Amino acid sequence: MITFLELLANGISVGTVYALIALGFVIIFKATEVLNFAHASLLLVGGFIIAKLHASVGFWLALLIGIAGAALVGALIEFLVIRRANVASHSVLAIATIGIDIVLTTELTREIGADVLALGDPWRDQVLHLGAVSIAQTRVAALVVATVLITAFLLAFKYTNWGIAMRATAEDSETAALMGVRRGRVSMGAWAIAGALAAVAALFLCVFPTPGLDRSTTFAAMKAFPAAILGGLDSTTGALVGGLIIGVTEALMSGYQNDMVFLGRGIGDVAPFLVMIVILLIRPAGLFGTRELARV
Amino acid sequence: MDVHDPRPPEDSGLVVRDLAVSYGPVLALRGVSLNVPRGAIVTVLGGNGAGKSTLLRAVSGTLRFQRGGITAGEISFDRTRLSGAATSAVVAGGVVQVPEGRRVFARMTVEENLRAGALGARDRRSAAGARQDVLKLFPVLAERARQRAGLLSGGEQQMLAIGRALMARPRMLLLDEPTLGLAPMMAARIADTVREINAQGTTVLLVEQNAAMALSLASYAYVLEVGEVVLSGPAAELAESDEVRRRYLGIEDDPEIAPASATSVAAAPAERPVLARWSA
């Protein structure tokens, strides 16, 4: 029972981090109808900046610069590629993002080399004991920070002019333009926010119990794709629920994999994709989505 | 063009001169010139595919959404050039369109739709005042404020679409078939509203297939056919014209309302027999 609670807590914590990534992925899709396959590399940019700077400027400033840097790279991708590409199909843009991803990831993994870079976070490997349940401080921090960010985002999405412009554009970009909404600004904002959220996610994917930022960090980030897809590509609620489902499934599967040897080792890593496939078989548009992936 | 306004026509209001628009190879408008003096209601009549919506898209700068573009001519409003301007600049300049088919944001609430209408306003701070005016004009929108716009009836959606456009406090309103698909009662209500909006000082360009309603509202009318202006004149005179009565008001025996077929636009012969009848 204690193991279960610990696994569940870890799963939820990691799930909120996946939700941060999936949320960015979803708002890019809503604003521009582009599937951003460069999302994991945005995350890597953020993590890399934090890892390189924390020793000289301190952790918090490094974190801020990392967030700003990833947001900037996101905005640049929108400004230089997405906005200029005058292509008929959004699938072509999705393929362009694969190209961007390859360029960024190759460059960054070459910089990282075989190293495992620490991010200099203040929580280190300290553990919080709640009764018999032990949970790493990093996990608590992840849960708190991700929850705050997600809540702030959803409130802004619901109540601010930015959120209204964003939703109007997502629903009918031509009519939104007739309201004077500038599509370029909306989509650049979406890319920048997605980058910023990815940088925060990078931090929590790389801290304890993970040894640090290394070339495998993008694989961890990839698990957010199934979160976004199973929740429904165009649904912010879906991104959150999807993130939690993936996080919890992965944690439980990894935690109990000794009891499930028949499924093979490393089931925790493939579980997110299995869950996604099962859900898509039942609901092709994802849990909360309105658009099927096939139509993208 | 006929002189229908004592002031020089270029002086103020909307001026469209020799406009040509194409969607790729499809030529949708050719040599269209028209003028909407400040404070007037002017209507553009025409059947399906005549190019009415294309004209409004050209004014609002949304042709690129349909992969179309202006190939010749010029559009200006109060001497400010609109052709080539971004849609946001057109809206900021006070020219706001209510698109065909209402196009309310169905997944957003009525209130949020109205807020969306104020996003590109010249003066965002005046949104509260604009909102009050809109709700006074359409009290039903206040009752339905928290409802999803997609759940409104057709007439209510049209009111929302107009109200949303008014949130930007436009100096000029472009209306694309606002009575399309509405019951006669509701169409009459919309017509009254258009008259009232105009009385409060907003210039109106009304695009319609419902010629009877449009001619009763407007002071001046243009008839568009296969991308060209084939007839224009004071609305009262047009309402008396045999051709208009027969073809657009459904008076006499010809039931055909929309003689212009969309496919003939691409071919665009310079001389068509149908034009000769107008040229008298």
Ligand SMILES: Nc1ncnc2c1ncn2[C@@H]1O[C@H](COP(=O)(O)OP(=O)(O)OP(=O)(O)O)[C@@H](O)[C@H]1O
């Ligand atoms: N997106 C588009 N791509 C290609 N051709 C188009 C497009 N939109 C309109 N057209 C063509 O341009 C011409 C004018 O169309 P438009 O929609 O302006 O007519 P309309 O007068 O508004 O008709 P309706 O009363 O049916 O709304 C038609 O021949 C139409 O086929």
Ligand SMILES: [Mg+2]
């Ligand atoms: Mg039309």
